[in-house]
Amino acid sequence: MSAFIQRGIIVTVFMITPFARPANAHPAAIRRGAPPPDRSRPNVLMICIDDLNDWTGFLGGHPDVKTPHMDKLAAAGCSFTNAHCAVPVCSASRISVMSGVAPTTHGSYELGPRYEQLPALNDVPTLQAWFRQHGYRTLSGGKVLHHDFNGRLAADIDQPLGRRRSPRPRQPMNRPADWSGAWDWGRYPATDGDMADFQLAKTAATALQTEFDQPFFLSVGFFRPHVPLFVPPRWFDLYDVNTLTLPATRLSDLDDLPPNFLSINDYALAPTHAEVQRHKKVRSLTHAYLASISFVDHCVGVVLDALNSGPHADDTLVVLWSDHGFHLGEKQHWAKRTLWAESTRVPLLIAGPDIASAQCDQPVSLLDVYPTLIELCRLDAADHAEGVSLAPQLASPQQRRSQPVITSSYFGNHSIYSEHWHLIAYRDGALELYDHRTDTDEYHNLAGEPQYAATINKLKTWLPRDAAPEFKRKSERAHLPY
Ligand SMILES: [Ca+2]
Ligand SMILES: [Ca+2]
Numbered sequence: 022m023s024a025f026i027q028r029g030i031i032v033t034v035f036m037i038t039p040f041a042r043p044a045n046a047h048p049a050a051i052r053r054g055a056p057p058p059d060r061s062r063p064n065v066l067m068i069c070i071d072d073l074n075d076w077t078g079f080l081g082g083h084p085d086v087k088t089p090h091m092d093k094l095a096a097a098g099c100s101f102t103n104a105h106c107a108v109p110v111c112s113a114s115r116i117s118v119m120s121g122v123a124p125t126t127h128g129s130y131e132l133g134p135r136y137e138q139l140p141a142l143n144d145v146p147t148l149q150a151w152f153r154q155h156g157y158r159t160l161s162g163g164k165v166l167h168h169d170f171n172g173r174l175a176a177d178i179d180q181p182l183g184r185r186r187s188p189r190p191r192q193p194m195n196r197p198a199d200w201s202g203a204w205d206w207g208r209y210p211a212t213d214g215d216m217a218d219f220q221l222a223k224t225a226a227t228a229l230q231t232e233f234d235q236p237f238f239l240s241v242g243f244f245r246p247h248v249p250l251f252v253p254p255r256w257f258d259l260y261d262v263n264t265l266t267l268p269a270t271r272l273s274d275l276d277d278l279p280p281n282f283l284s285i286n287d288y289a290l291a292p293t294h295a296e297v298q299r300h301k302k303v304r305s306l307t308h309a310y311l312a313s314i315s316f317v318d319h320c321v322g323v324v325l326d327a328l329n330s331g332p333h334a335d336d337t338l339v340v341l342w343s344d345h346g347f348h349l350g351e352k353q354h355w356a357k358r359t360l361w362a363e364s365t366r367v368p369l370l371i372a373g374p375d376i377a378s379a380q381c382d383q384p385v386s387l388l389d390v391y392p393t394l395i396e397l398c399r400l401d402a403a404d405h406a407e408g409v410s411l412a413p414q415l416a417s418p419q420q421r422r423s424q425p426v427i428t429s430s431y432f433g434n435h436s437i438y439s440e441h442w443h444l445i446a447y448r449d450g451a452l453e454l455y456d457h458r459t460d461t462d463e464y465h466n467l468a469g470e471p472q473y474a475a476t477i478n479k480l481k482t483w484l485p486r487d488a489a490p491e492f493k494r495k496s497e498r499a500h501l502p503y
Contacts, residue, residue: 062236062398063374064337065152066229066328068321069118069165069242070368071111072357073343076314077368085265087315090322091368094341098372099379099415105426105438106387109345109357109364111247112167114387118342119147119166121391121406124429125488131358131431134492135168141489145405148391150177152238155400160228163221164242182224182241185217189251195309197300200292206250206309208257213319216252218243222320226327236398237333243320246313246347248356256312256319267307268349269462270294275353277466279451282431283358291356307349338373338397342387351462360436360445361463362455365428371415373397381418384426384438385411425483432491437480444468444480452477 075082079095080102107117113129116136124130127141136142149159161170162182170178194207213219225241245252297303321341328337346364348354357364367387388408395403396410413420428436433448443463445453452468454477467473
């Protein structure tokens, strides 16, 4: 009952807010001078997934995973196999995607501030606002921005699709008593219809079957496979907990690593690998993560089926991405926040009219989504966008991206991804170097070997200079001295 009541309150809030907004509340600049709607421009369907790593059929990150709907989308369009987030944590990653601005400019390197709280983004329109200014109707629901389109961002969305929470069981199901409340999992609730993600998928499906007098930009954000990993039983039943493949971990893997920002500060919001092992939860958690992935894949399928059977099937671009990756014991770590590929690498798919079925192995960034979509839809270029358009790679997948990809986590720590190399440079000067041609699991840190000095020096020239200081007010480590 309480969960139902709590959900009711949340629904009430989100249903009332958009309609309570005065009709003239949109900034005048958004509408003044806006071109008339251009129906020749493609629609955009953006699907955001939360905490999904490379455990999809099309990326091959786990041999057992079942993701038929995302695999079908990947086969129809372009799959970027070497895509990385700008920050490996929810809020800062999503702010970067929706602003097109790098963390080294907006100043959010960790979980915390809202988009509209960052002074550097005061004059930066969200991707949705940019499309709206160019005559698009914007619809959005679920977890697109970590904190939703609130405050001055509420005007960016013409038609909110709601943001509900799924129910949770009254008592912990599998969580050890000394773990954070978010870290629980199990066969709950009974049916898909009880899940907020599924309800959102159905709402988005209805919208996609509707005719509009403008092109639309519809964004939906699903919460799974973010913890807590509660999904209905049938998704657990897809996998045999006793025989499923466990992630590969090597005890000696950490021996060649410098201390990093997580170990230095003894900072973790997830259980440690030792704790997961001590409670014998590796297999059970892996099962729940796989089940949650297949559930969200089903939600993606509901949305894509509606698109493909509706009036917009032939003139809609689809972009699907996850906000960052996820460790399940690799490098003795769980969850996110690291600069290893397990944490930074994400699925990124772009499909639609004139986009050929292809795989692109170039290093690309989620920062590239902003300039790519506005180029594909022939909108005005956005000078503030710091990524590069992937239109050249969509036309020719072997085309080199003009610069390496940079991921930042906590102030002063960065990853640099080139086509084959991954350099991690920590704030204290410590380095890691991996050769992805021979070591995609990043077992062998080459940074200390003299023959790689030239490679390291070349990659270091891309390290951000004059990075924006961390915006501390709402950051998770705001109490720390830097
Ligand atoms: Ca996330
Ligand atoms: Ca190692």
